[in-house]
Each structure stands twice: as structure tokens, then as C-alpha cells.
Amino acid sequence: MTKSALITGISGQDGAYLARLLLDKGYDVWGFQPRRSTDTLWRLREVQAEDDVRLINGDLTDLSSVLRAVEKSRPDEVYNLGAQSFVGSSWDQPLLTGQATGIGAVNVLEAVRLAAPEARFYQASTSEMFGLIQAERQDENTPFYPRSPYGVAKLYAHWMTVNYRESFGLHTSSGILFNHESPLRGLEFVTRKVTDAVARIKLGLQNELRLGNLDAQRDWGFAGDYVDAMWRMLQQPQGGDYVIATGRTVSVRRFCELAFSHVGLNYEDYVKVDPAFYRPAEVDILLGNPAKAQRVLGWQATTALEDLVAMMLETDLARVQRGARN
Numbered sequence: 001m002t003k004s005a006l007i008t009g010i011s012g013q014d015g016a017y018l019a020r021l022l023l024d025k026g027y028d029v030w031g032f033q034p035r036r037s038t039d040t041l042w043r044l045r046e047v048q049a050e051d052d053v054r055l056i057n058g059d060l061t062d063l064s065s066v067l068r069a070v071e072k073s074r075p076d077e078v079y080n081l082g083a084q085s086f087v088g089s090s091w092d093q094p095l096l097t098g099q100a101t102g103i104g105a106v107n108v109l110e111a112v113r114l115a116a117p118e119a120r121f122y123q124a125s126t127s128e129m130f131g132l133i134q135a136e137r138q139d140e141n142t143p144f145y146p147r148s149p150y151g152v153a154k155l156y157a158h159w160m161t162v163n164y165r166e167s168f169g170l171h172t173s174s175g176i177l178f179n180h181e182s183p184l185r186g187l188e189f190v191t192r193k194v195t196d197a198v199a200r201i202k203l204g205l206q207n208e209l210r211l212g213n214l215d216a217q218r219d220w221g222f223a224g225d226y227v228d229a230m231w232r233m234l235q236q237p238q239g240g241d242y243v244i245a246t247g248r249t250v251s252v253r254r255f256c257e258l259a260f261s262h263v264g265l266n267y268e269d270y271v272k273v274d275p276a277f278y279r280p281a282e283v284d285i286l287l288g289n290p291a292k293a294q295r296v297l298g299w300q301a302t303t304a305l306e307d308l309v310a311m312m313l314e315t316d317l318a319r320v321q322r323g324a325r326n
């Protein structure tokens with residue numbers, strides 16, 4: 001029998017890659033997303049999934065709309081990827097972030113509990129929950145210390161995911177994903193901000209790049225690899241929590257070096273530090289230990305950062321050349 005999956009946040013980077021993965025596996029894929037007047041479907045187009053997914057309009061903060069989406073899609077699997085996901089904005093919109101990123105997840109859990117208790121549930125948790133790190137390499141047993149309203153909201157959603165597993169016996173899993181990037185990343189995130197700028201600088205359309213903290217270090221992987229881990233979690237006999245990471249950490253400065261040198265430029269000639277991009281509290285370094293995912297899920301990251309940079313840059317060079325806006 002054909003399986004049905006419901007994805008919240010389907011118009012985001014991970015939503016697009018996951019939709020593609022599930023379509024390729026033969027699922028009926030439903031997407032839940034707010035109605036917007038701007039073009040939110042460009043990522044689904046880029047993965048050639050736009051015509052094959054069924055979209056339901058609604059908002060994570062509106063329980064009745066989430067409930068209707070669950071009733072309509074009759075899902076075997078629910079992936080909660082929707083959120084206010086930009087850490088930087090979460091200080092300007094802490095309450096909205098709490099509603100969408102924290103309470104929103106519980107709305108989905110409630111809808112599953114009420115209308116599809118047999119469905120398997122995935123929560124998009126995050127390495128931002130580790131924040132001020134309490135261990136050199138973070139794994140499923142490392143204590144959390146979030147450093148942003150976003151991280152705090154995600155931590156609430158994470159524990160509610162665990163709680164619904166323990167309280168109601170629901171099949172819920174929490175994927176603690178470290179940063180994951182791709183050509184479908186939004187322009188506000190640092191990796192894509194860099195690759196887009198490098199493409200513009202190379203093609204003579206821009207002459208500098210203003211960034212914040214160049215010394216922050218992240219464990220950056222490829223989003224296309226990471227959605228496969230989400231699916232694998234829901235194929236396990238029981239729900240669980242898994243760190244998904246590459247096990248390598250690199251600074252923003254080094255990322256710039258790699259991106260500029262890919263087109264034969266020196267980042268020091270173009271990158272300007274602008275305190276406007278500093279955060280009120282920073283997560284200095286993240287480094288994940290994905291040993292459990294490898295052991296239990298048979299998953300490991302397969303894309304090296306150098307290849308990810310090249311992939312993003314080649315896509316951005318082509319986009320800038322043809323005048324695309326995303």
C-alpha cells in the first residue's frame with residue numbers, strides 16, 4: 001500500500017529535499033505551509049517536485065489548521081520541519097519564534113495524537129540546543145545550553161517530542177541536526193550569503209561582503225544527506241533521538257577562504273567585518289558526534305565540505321549569470 005507523508009515547512013530547504021526523497025520512494029507527499037503572496041515554491045521546482053506534492057495551506061500556530069491537514073493527508077509519517085528557523089531574527093521576534101518553533105511543534109504532536117496516533121513523527125531538533133557547549137563533541141547525552149530564543153524554543157519542542165513518546169507511546173523521533181547547507185539554503189544564512197556574494201563579486205556585480213563573527217565554528221554538512229537520516233529514524237521499530245553531523249568543524253573564516261579560492265580570489269580582499277551582524281549571544285563552536293546514527297541507522301555524511309562549497313558556488317554562479325532572484 002502506498003504510504004502517505006505530511007511535511008510541515010515543505011517550502012524550506014529540507015522540505016524540498018525530503019519531498020524529493022519520499023517521492024522517489026513512492027510516497028504520497030503532502031505539504032503543509034502558510035499561504036504567502038511571494039514565490040515560496042522555487043525550491044520544490046528546483047528538485048522537480050512541485051507538480052507531485054499536494055499542498056495544504058495552514059499555519060503551525062493554528063491548531064485547527066494542523067489538525068485538518070493531518071485528517072486530510074491520513075499520514076503514516078509526519079515530518080515537522082516548519083519553524084522560524086533563522087537564529088539571528090529570533091532576538092527580534094522571540095514570541096513569534098516561541099509560537100512557531102516551540103508551540104507549533106506541540107500543535108503537530110497534538111494533531112497526531114488526536115487524529116493519527118499510529119503515525120510516526122519526526123521533530124527537526126537542532127545543534128543550537130547545545131549552544132554554550134558542555135562537551136567538546138556533542139552527542140545525544142550532552143547537556144543542553146541554548147543561547148538564543150530560537151534554541152530555547154527548539155529545546156521545548158525537543159522535550160515535548162520525548163515526552164509524547166514516553167507519555168502516550170507515540171512513535172516520535174528527534175533529529176538533532178547540525179548545520180546543513182545546500183544550493184537551496186536561504187540567503188540569510190552565512191554559507192549561502194557567502195557563495196551568492198562570491199558569485200556576484202566574480203561576475204563584477206558586487207565588490208565587498210559584510211559579515212559578522214568570522215571565528216564562529218560550525219559542523220557543516222549537506223542537507224541532501226541529512227533528510228535521508230530523518231527518513232531512516234522513522235523506519236526504526238522505536239522512536240529515538242539522534243545527532244546528525246559530519247564530525248568536523250570549520251570556521252566562517254575558513255568557509256570564506258574555501259569559497260573565494262574556488263573562483264581564484266582571496267577572501268581578505270573582499271570580506272569586511274560588520275558588527276551589525278554580531279549576535280547578542282553567540283554559539284562559538286559546534287562539533288557533533290554522529291556515532292549513534294551510524295551504528296543504529298547506518299547513516300553517515302557523505303559530502304565533504306569542499307564539495308559542498310563547490311556545489312553551492314557553481315549553482316550560484318549559474319543563477320547570478322541568468323539573473324535569478326533566489
Ligand code: F7E
Pocket residue numbers: 085086087088125126127128177178179180188189190191193210211212213214216217218252277278279282283
Ligand atoms: O550562522 C556566523 C553566525 O545563520 C552560522 C540554522 O539552520 O543552523 C543554522 O543556524 C554562524 C553564526 O546559522 C554572519 O554568527 C558570521 O555563528 O548560517 P547561520 P546558525 O545560526 O548556525 C542551526 C543548526 C539551525 O538549527 C538554524 O535553524 O555564522 N556569522 N557572519 C553569520 N551568520 C549570518 N547568518 N550572517 C552573517 O553575516
